[in-house]
Amino acid sequence: MAGLVGIYTIWYRELKRFLLDRARIIGSFSQPILWLFLLGTGMGSGLAKVFSRGGGTEMFPGTGIDYLEFLYPGIIGMSILMTSIFSAISIVWDREFGFLKEVLVAPIPRYSITIGKALGGSSVSLLQGVILLLFAPLIKVNLSFLSVIKLILIMFLVSFSLTSLGIVIAARMKSMEGFQVIMNFLMMPMFFLSGAMFPLSGLPEWMEKLVKLDPLTYGIDAIRSTILGAHKIEVAGKVLFQIPTYPLSYDITIIAFFGAIMIILAVVQFNRVE
Numbered sequence: 001m002a003g004l005v006g007i008y009t010i011w012y013r014e015l016k017r018f019l020l021d022r023a024r025i026i027g028s029f030s031q032p033i034l035w036l037f038l039l040g041t042g043m044g045s046g047l048a049k050v051f052s053r054g055g056g057t058e059m060f061p062g063t064g065i066d067y068l069e070f071l072y073p074g075i076i077g078m079s080i081l082m083t084s085i086f087s088a089i090s091i092v093w094d095r096e097f098g099f100l101k102e103v104l105v106a107p108i109p110r111y112s113i114t115i116g117k118a119l120g121g122s123s124v125s126l127l128q129g130v131i132l133l134l135f136a137p138l139i140k141v142n143l144s145f146l147s148v149i150k151l152i153l154i155m156f157l158v159s160f161s162l163t164s165l166g167i168v169i170a171a172r173m174k175s176m177e178g179f180q181v182i183m184n185f186l187m188m189p190m191f192f193l194s195g196a197m198f199p200l201s202g203l204p205e206w207m208e209k210l211v212k213l214d215p216l217t218y219g220i221d222a223i224r225s226t227i228l229g230a231h232k233i234e235v236a237g238k239v240l241f242q243i244p245t246y247p248l249s250y251d252i253t254i255i256a257f258f259g260a261i262m263i264i265l266a267v268v269q270f271n272r273v274e
Contacts (some may be wrong), residue, residue: 080158085116
């Protein structure tokens with residue numbers, strides 16, 4: 001019972017801190033929106049002219065998908081990635097100001113602190129992902145009620161996995177500056193290798209291997225297939241464009257497995273914290 005109370009308390013604290021910080025709320029989804037509409041519109045208009053040879057707005061002819069629609073799931077993934085991993089910075093903050101020591105000596109199991117942090121960070125990340133779903137009509141993306149429910153479940157699973165990754169790293173960090181350096185070094189490759197901004201078909205072999213090692217790849221692939229459906233362009237037996245890259249069940253399995261490993265490592269790390 002003490003473990004459940006600890007999980008709820010830590011989760012509630014993380015969620016309340018986010019909801020009371022208006023600047024954080026505005027800033028957290030304003031950047032993805034800028035990326036989506038400025039980068040998506042700018043690059044989309046240029047790429048469409050290249051792929052359609054000067055006419056039409058489709059980047060992928062025959063699919064009915066323009067670049068803005070293709071980028072949309074990737075930006076949702078970017079928002080989830082940034083929020084999930086950086087939510088773990090609260091651990092470093094709490095350590096510097098002494099609050100973490102008070103939590104560690106509280107009469108609750110240490111695993112409840114880890115799980116509460118993971119659930120709190122993933123809840124905040126999920127909330128931002130849901131906010132971005134509200135922009136679907138502006139991009140001319142039609143989402144059914146069933147698709148929204150499926151997306152919420154997928155986004156929560158991805159958020160929980162990435163938040164757990166952030167906790168694993170933050171549990172041993174002594175300063176916020178060091179944590180931010182490592183996170184920025186980690187997040188940019190994860191984002192660019194995930195297929196958020198470009199199709200994963202026809203990549204060089206070395207890059208394809210890195211893409212498969214990126215857990216965000218499977219999250220964005222699952223989100224994109226749920227939003228845009230299945231599409232495929234094949235020329236002379238060679239796949240030029242494909243959604244999804246992997247079966248949805250495979251995406252979910254990989255994300256769930258990665259999340260399970262990360263939360264176990266996070267619990268182990270917290271048990272060693274003094």
